[in-house]
Each structure stands twice: as C-alpha cells, then as structure tokens.
Amino acid sequence: MIRPASEAELAEAVRAAHGPISVRGGGTRGPLPAGEALTTSGLTGITLHDPAALTLVARAGTPVEEIEAALAEANQRLAFEPMDHRGLLGTTGTPTIGGVVAANVSGPRRMQVGAARDHLLGLRFVDGEGTIVKNGGRVMKNVTGYDLARLVAGSRGALGVITEVALKVLPGTETCANLVARGLDDAAAVRAMSAALGTPFEVSGAAHDPHAEGGPRTVLRIEGFAPSVAYRCKALAERLAPHGDWEIETDREAVLAEWRGIRDVAPFHGEQGDVWRVSVRPSQAADLVARAGAKRAFYDWGGGLIWLLTAEGDDLRAKLGRYDGHATLLRATPETHAKLHTLQPEPLALQALTRGLRETFDPRGILAA
Amino acid sequence: MQMPSPDAKIMAKKAQVVQRLTEVLGARGVIHDPAETRAYECDALTAYRCPPLCVVLPATTEEVSAALRVCHEENVPVVPRGSGTSLAGGALPTADSVILGVSRMNRVLEIDTDDRIIRVQTGRTNLSVTGAVEELGFFYAPDPSSQLACAIAGNIAMNSGGAHCLKYGVTTNNLLGVTMVQMDGTVIEIGGAHMDAGGLDLLGVICGSEGQLGVVTEATLRILPKPEGALPVMMGYDSAEAAGACVADIIKAGVLPVAIEYMDRPCIRACEAFAKAGYPDCEALLIVEVEGSADEISYQLDTILKIARDHDPVEIRAAQDSDEAARIWLGRKSAFGAMGQINDYMCLDGTIPVSALPEVLKRIGELSDQYGLGVANVFHAGDGNMHPLILFDANKEGDLEKCEEMGADILRLCVEVGGCLTGEHGVGVEKRDLMSVQFAREDLEAQMKVKDVFDPKWLLNPAKVFPLDVSEGRRA
Amino acid sequence: MQTNFTPAQLRDPKTAEANAILRSCVHCGFCTATCPTYQVLGDELDSPRGRIYLIKDMLENERIPDDKTVTHLDRCLGCLACMTTCPSGVHYGHLIDQARGYIEKNYERPPMDRFLRWVLSRILPYPGRFRLALLAARIGKPFKGLMPDKRLRAMLEMAPAKLPPVSRNDDPQVFPAKGERRMRVGLSIGCAQRALDTDINDSTIRLLTRLGCEVVIPEGVGCCGALTEHMGKHDEARGTAAKLIRSMASIEGLDAVVINTSGCGTTMKDYGHMFAGHELEAEATRIGGLCRDVTEVVAELGLPKLVKAEPVRVAYHAACSLQHGQKLKAGPKALLKQVGFEVLEPADSHLCCGSAGTYNLMQPEISAELRNRKVETLEVLKPQLIAAGNIGCMMQIGRGTDIPVVHSVQLLDWATGGPQPSAISEQFA
C-alpha cells in the first residue's frame, strides 16, 4: 500500500506507477477496484477554519469525525450531513473528507441544502499523469475558470486523486423536531412529502419507511431556533392534515438518532441482498418501487432518493425500464458489480464525453474506478 | 485587451456562410447587414466592441443544432448569446464569428410543483422564470441584479449569483438538467428532474463554462416555495470598517440572513435618485434581509440588531410595508445602472473571505487615491463578493487604460488575501489576461483539456477565459 | 457609454442633447425586458438598447439612414416602457424623437409609405377631415380586400361601425362650476378623439364642473402636435402646438390645462422641450407646466368616497402615455377604487396594447400581436368592464374583445352622479 505523506509525494507516486492504482480514503465504501492500493490517509489535517467566512479547508485524508468535531466547537457543521457507509456496506475504516467529496456523498438534507458538491468551494487534485491541479478556491462565490472542482467531486477518483478540499460550512442548528405520520402507503407518503416540501416551512428531511416497525412511517424534519421550530411544526401539521395525522416528536436525541439512521440507511443494515441507490423524480418514485419488486424499499429526499434491497444478482435496471433518474449498485458481490455495472450506463453521446474526459485526465488509464 | 485577428479565410466566405445559415434558419433568423450586426458588437461591457460576421436567432433546439452544424463544417467560431448583459465581455464577438442568440427561445416547457421543478428554454429571462411560478407560491432562487433582463442561458454559462445566494446558493446549486447542443450539432440531455449525476457531474462543469462547451437550449431548474414573509432592514454606518465588522459578527453569531448587501455613499445617492427607497445618507449601508413568519422575522431581527447596535450605527430602519421593501431591493438591484447617470464605470467582481472586508476596502481606497480615479462600492457582503465600480471618463483619452490597470491591481489584491478574480460575472475577456495571477499553467491546462473534449476544434467562444498565449496552440 | 461626436458636432444643441442621453446609457439591457417589440420579435435591434445603438451610429456618423435602420426605428411604439425601466435615467423619448426628425429629413421613404404618412398627418389632426375620412372608410370597408397595402387595409378596418354626431360641447365656451368655483381650467378637447367618441369630453366636463371646476374651451383649441411630432415632422408639430399654446394662454386666471387623451398629455407636458430655443419657449414652458391629466386634477379636487352596493369588476388598462410617459400609474386606479369599483390589474401591465398613435395603422402585424396579448391578459380577469385613460387604447382593445371598454373618466362621472356610459348600457340596464 502506498501511503504518501504529502501532496508532492502522492504526485510522485502516481507518476511512478506503471499499472492501475486503486485509490482509497478511509476505505469505507468498498468494493475497491483492483490495482496497487494508494491511500490518502497520510494527508491529514485541517489547514484553515475561518468561522466568520464560513469556510474550512482540510487535506483529503482528514477523518470526517475530526472535521465535525472542530466545526462543532464553533457551533458550525457540514450541512450536507455526509452518510456513513460502514453500517450498510459492512466495511470498517474511517470516512475521510476526500472520500466524501470524491463520491459526492450527501445525506437527507440534500434536497434542502445540496450534496457535497454544493458545499465545495475548491479542491486540489493529482491527475492521472501526476500533475497537481488546483481549482476553485476558498471563498463563497467563485466563477473564475471552469468548475473542475464539481467535475472531480463525484468522479470517484476517475479523473484524479483529491488531495485537499475547501468547504462551505454553516451555523449549527439549535433545535430539531420530527413530524410523523403512520400507515401511509408509498404513493400517499410521497404526495405528503411533496406537499410538505412545497410549503415555506423549510422541511430539512423527508423520509418514508414502508417496512418500519409498527407499520409504514413517514417522517419530516424541522430544524432551527426553538420558537421557529415550534411554530413551523404546528403550521406544517395543519397544512398536511389532508395527508394524514401528524404527531410532533421533540426529543432531540431521538430525532438526531433517527436521522442518523435514515442517513445511513439503517433499516438495511445486516439484511441480505444487493443494495441499490436510485435517484429519481419524486412523483415517479412510488411507481418505480412497485415495479422494482424489491425485498425492501426506503425513501429519502421526499421521494427523490429510493434505497432498494433486492435479491442478489437481480437486474434492477431492467425491471425499472425508463424513468427520470439513475440507479447505482451500492452493495453486491464483485461478480454482480461486474455483470450489472456499478453506475447507470449513460446514453452514447454522454459516454463519449465521459470517456474523453477520463482519457485526457488519465491518458495511461491507471486510475481504476 | 487584445483579441486575435480575424481569420481572413472566414471573412472572405461570409456570403457562403450567410447563405447556408439562411437555408437552415430562414431569412428572419439571420442578420448580416453591417448596419444591423453593429448592435450585437458588445454586451454590457461596452469598453470592448467588435461587430460579428453575422447573427443567428434560432427558434428551436433543432435550429440551433442545424446552425451549429453549418458553422462546424465551415470552421466558423460561434459566440453564444443570451440577453447580452454580461459584464465580462462574455458575449463579445470577433469579426470572424457568428453570434448565436437564444432570445427567441423563451418558452416555459413544464412546471411541476410536486417535483418542484420548472423546465424552460434558456432564452427566458431569470425574473420571468419566477414570474411563471409565482402564482403557484414558488420562486427561482438565484437573483442576479440583472434578473429582469438576463437569460437563463447566460446565468448557466456564468454560474450567476445574486443577493439571496447567501442562503439559496448560485445557479449551479439550482440547476438540475440541461439540453445542450455540441459544436458539431449533437444534442445531449444531461440531468433532469432528479438530483445528482449517475456518472461524472458534467452538469457541474457545463455550468460556468462561459459558452465554451456547448449551447444550452433548455434547462430544468429547481423552484422553491416562497417564504411566508421577508423583511429587509437598512443599517447605516459612518465607516466601511464598522459595516464590515458588523457583517463578520452577524455571520459568526450563527444567524444566517438570506442576504447581506453593502452600498457606499455614492451608490446610495445614485440608487436613491432612481428608486426613492428612503436609504439613509451615510458612508456605508447594509441591507440585511431575514425571512419567515412575522414572529420568526422579529426573533431573528432581535439577534441581528443587537449585533448591529454594537457597531454604532447611524441609522437602523426596517421596511414598513411590502411596497417599501420592493423599493429597497429595486434600488439595490439597479445600482450599476443608476451609477451610469453619474459616470462611466468599470465594474469588478472579485470575491474575498468576508473576514478580509475591512482591510480590502481600505486598500481599495488607497488605490483610488493613487490612480486618481473614484471608486464606488456595492456588493454582496455576506459572501465577500465585492463590486468596486471604478469611475472613469470613457470619452477621455487614456482613462480606460488607467482604469484597467487599477482594476487589475484590485483583483490582484483579492487573490492575495485568499480570494478570486470573479465571484459571479465570469472571466470573459475582461479578466482573461489575469487568469495567470490566480492559476498556475497546469491549472489552466487542466481546464482547457475539458474544452478539448467538448469542442475539439475550439470554435465555441474561443478567445475568452484563457489568456491568449496559454490557449494559442489550441485555437484554430 | 462612450460616444464619438466631434467638438463641431457637439456645438449643435440638438446633438449635444443626444450625446448627453447616449452618455448616460450603460448598455445594461434592463430596458430590453420590458420592451413590447423585443418581446414579440426577440431581436436586439427591435429593443431600446439596440435602437439606441442604431441611433448613436446614425447621428455620430451623420449617416444617411438605411432601410434596415429605419425599419427598426419605425417599429418602436414610443410607449416609453424603456424609460420606466431604465435605472440610468436615459431619456429615450427625446432621443427617438430626434432620430425620427433626422430620418424625416434625410431619408427618402418608398412612395406608398410617404403617401400614407402624408395622409395621416393631413387627416388625423383635423377632426372635420377625420370624421369625413371615417365615413368614407365605412363605405370602403367592404372593398378592403382590393386594397394593395396591408396598412391601407388596417386603416379601413379601424373605422368604427358607429360614429357619433359632432358634439356642441366641443365648441368654444365656458362651463361654469357647480357650486363654489375652486379652479379654472382649459380643456384640451383633442382631435381624433372628438370624431370617434364625444362621450369622453362630455363626461369630463360634467365631472369637473361637478367637482367645482370652471371648464373653458378656448377659441382655436385643436391638435396638440403629438401625432406629427412622433412622425418626425417637427415643424408641423410645432405649428399646431403653437396654436394650442396660444389658445390656452389666452384664458385668464388659468389654473390648469386638462387633458383626457393621455397620448397628448405626454407631449403637452413636455412643450418646454419642444420649443427649446424657440421664441415661444417661455410660454410653452408655462403652459406645459400647467398641463394635467384629468385624473390628476380629479385627485387634487378630491372625490367623495362612494361604495357601490355591488361593485363592478373593472380591469384597468394603464395607457403607456399615462404609466410610462407621465408616470401616472397608481393614481387612476386609486380613484376608481375610491368610488367603489373593484379594480383588477392584468399581468404584464407594463406592456403596450399596440395602439400607440398611428402605430396600429403603420405596423398592423406587431400591433395585432400586442393587442392579442393584451386582450388575453385582460380577459382572464373576467372583468365586466375594461377602463383606460386614452382613446387609442380603447379603440385598439375594443377591436379585440366583446367586453365593453370605457374611459376612466366616464366611470368616475357615472359613479358620482353622471349617466351610465352608453357603451355599457345594455349590460347594466
């Protein structure tokens, strides 16, 4: 395993590589591609935290936990609440900020505040030829040149190895509460969540678990300062009355725990089968789940994200047919990954662009992803 | 500022190019008479001008594709144009280029409030996108001051921001999908009514690529429910430092308003003359907006005003009604235009870390003395996006050059304190030659490689963004 | 923005004025967004910013206007929406008037064009001739298919089915105030309006006298010159305007000149500018300064607050000359509300209905498109009536809808004791 201690060393290692290299941060998001292992875990440390400018800069291998702790001290947070994959994938290791950005990880707050990409102010990376590239910066608004940062974020190492990221951080939230309805069927739940997200009450989470203990559970999260949370919960419950009976839950620890569970897809932990992550137009979600014939389904992002647990090797994409969105195979055996492809195959014109970009940033094709 | 000299071969075959374009677009879609092309010789940056070979105004994605195919075959550069409000010369033509304007493509294609999206043709103006969903209780969040006139096309190309981006993000955070025509005429669809890319985030790099990767003809945009209420509050200070410190303290305190805008005295006066908003006449004015129900607004205001009072304001006043609120914003959003009554100006757009505000404002003042050119400041203070307006006389020999030099010094200063050349207006031609101040050769090389993939012949808006010597070998 | 006039050129006061206007334009493009012709045609050249550019180029180079430039400038409605929008205070109105004068002097129009413009400038400003022409047009209407030019067809089309008899109220005379006299005003009785609709002046006189105005119709009052001014025929315009100014100036103790054709109002308020450097300048400035739209005077005198038992739903169309030319937007609506009407405002209320003086005759296609858009936005409001403050708009909108269109002043008169406007008699019988 190559473990560079600096960006320069990392660049040198990439330049020196002959065969494929398999880049990993904390290695929590297996399965890792074949090739010589290269880890960013030697590049750590927060290099800047400017609370008044809402910015944080950290080296790629810095553990997410360390960042969250440092932010918490200034009553700030990563608002996109990155998912922790370990429980779902049964992996060990420590999630790193570089990995979070490289996979554009996000959490339930996606539909309100965005994903990792939306909080990314800039980054540094080493491309497939070992060249160090800087893009973006550390300020809140920056349109100087092309936005490579966003292209590289989410590219899962295909275009280069991220060495440092600059992120926008937000103030912490004082209070949170849940609005819960029981027993809604999937279509009704999605309609209710859409209605909630169409109100001005700033719903920061909307999830639905059809198989929850005690029957389907639809849950909406409200955050902010205390009087505002109280007001919005009440107003929202009234507005949503046509969609069911809503109970307000205010136990902070319980609310936090539930959303950590939603973020990490806790209902699927330890369950047998393949796990798919489907990004979809919310109004099509319930139909899609009906078509999927999955063992279990779970909705986040107000229906914009569906988690599906299917029988091993099941070709979900074939069952879903055409819809607005895409399906990523997140957990399966290496054979299934190889057979069904991890990422949704793209239309030809896009494939050509993707291939072109990969070839130009990694002409030797050594960045296995 | 230099532009490459026009390609004589292209100039010589103008008639042929015009004829082929007329065949695919009809006479109504092609403008080639020199008396007419002149009106397209610049965008809102009038310091640089050059009439194009011709102008095409297609009405559909198919027409855009057909026109691009012709230009691709003829090896003629194309400069996409939305409403021509770029302040960076993004839509500035070269004499051998075809301007492709999408102003006739302004239809709403789909509105879905359940999925909270709107799909539009990109010639539609920013404000009229909100206009289309307003009655349904929604709005499109990015609100450049030019929102009345600028098109979604230009917003996507420049990744435009606005006053309310402090809370809602800029264009890239609110863009879900596009239909884009590549230079060779290929039509591609990226993204849609769902979130995030399945593969590479192509949308992410297209947004902000200044019309150099393809012509965007349709866009799926995220719409948000309108807040229950909003209230702008004006806070006047007698020094830039006090106002700057107040901004930093508000943000540190953890209450994040939706907008924090800054204007100095010259701007305040010019805007007041137009909008009659009742701005206090002071050295530095902050407009802070908070949103929510009446109670939520007053709760947030309590916290903010407590901080504001610690910095010795000369006046604090909240809008009394929605009419006054509208005027406060009308004035702010008209600031650049209103300054035009007073003087010619060059508008800069550097962003700095908010914490560096007082220092940078002070040094801009020093530069102003040094060059003998006045500066007016109006900007998005909450996110550190500065808009110093350097005042000069366009009809006076040598003044523009002096102004350009001073502008370059200010932008270097922004980079020096950890910021960047442009926060929302884009590089265009205006900041093109300064790119090397912010980026190393490898950084620019990496960006140009993306263009190589999307537009291998470098025909789309070729002389922008990258310093000419850096892009030399790639341009036709 | 930068301009390139020579010092010699700038010695001409007109050029100096154009230079100052052009210098204040920052080319921001805001005005394109509210320009009706840009909305319809989507070409920068048919937007204010493009036109300013064309004018700049023409004036700077003292160029003989070419056909294309003239076409784009002719397409301008003169609605002045661009001036309302412009944050930089660019006086587009003065600029386009100058350009029109320049074109009139230096451009040879095609024969049919010249003929039509000559006809219009000889007929419209003269109520007697206009009335005869309308009568003749009614006879010609069935033959409109034979007309060689779409503009001629448009003219025939415009002739209304009914023509009112000449009103004796428009003869020179004095209408005493009812009760105590609070004001003495001269009424500009208009030219074309008088031939098309005599009710408007009648209602105006009733309303004003009821509110305590003595209304004088002076000897020799006639066309205000706006029509020919906008055709670039500045000398003719000044000729008729001078007559009007002198006629109003002859009224002793004049408090205001009242106008109920807002298109005229914009020009009349600006008489000082029209006569700048002219021997009549002082008088023109004085009379111009006394000009008021009828709704301004009514607001000043004050209306009784009345609430109709069942409020009539009125869609208010803001004439460009009122909302943009004279910046009177809220006033007329407030008056209608005050006397108990339910006032509705259409979407895109800043857009012109396409009437714009002689525009509907000279540019029938764009004009019809704008009328359709306007009628659509008005009809969705499901109003019982449409009100406007300008006869041109009334005729234009009226041709596109079955909903009755009346002048605001007729409604104010009706609500304060006058007769019900004849246009709506069937509906509210």
Ligand SMILES: Cc1cc2nc3c(=O)[nH]c(=O)nc-3n(C[C@H](O)[C@H](O)[C@H](O)COP(=O)(O)OP(=O)(O)OC[C@H]3O[C@@H](n4cnc5c(N)ncnc54)[C@H](O)[C@@H]3O)c2cc1C
């Ligand atoms: C008074 C004033 C205030 C402004 N305030 C702000 C502000 O607050 N925030 C802000 O961000 N900007 C602001 N701007 C700048 C400008 O309005 C924005 O950059 C806007 O997005 C440009 O849009 P446009 O449609 O006018 O584009 P244009 O000026 O026509 O073009 C801009 C760029 O987009 C490219 N482009 C145009 N159409 C397409 C297409 N279909 N496909 C691909 N590329 C295309 C062009 O090639 C060019 O590079 C302001 C400008 C003015 C004049």
Ligand code: SF4
């Ligand atoms: S709005 Fe005013 S300043 Fe801007 S382009 Fe139009 S006329 Fe010029």
Ligand code: SF4
């Ligand atoms: S007067 Fe009206 S039609 Fe003419 S340019 Fe201005 S807005 Fe457009």
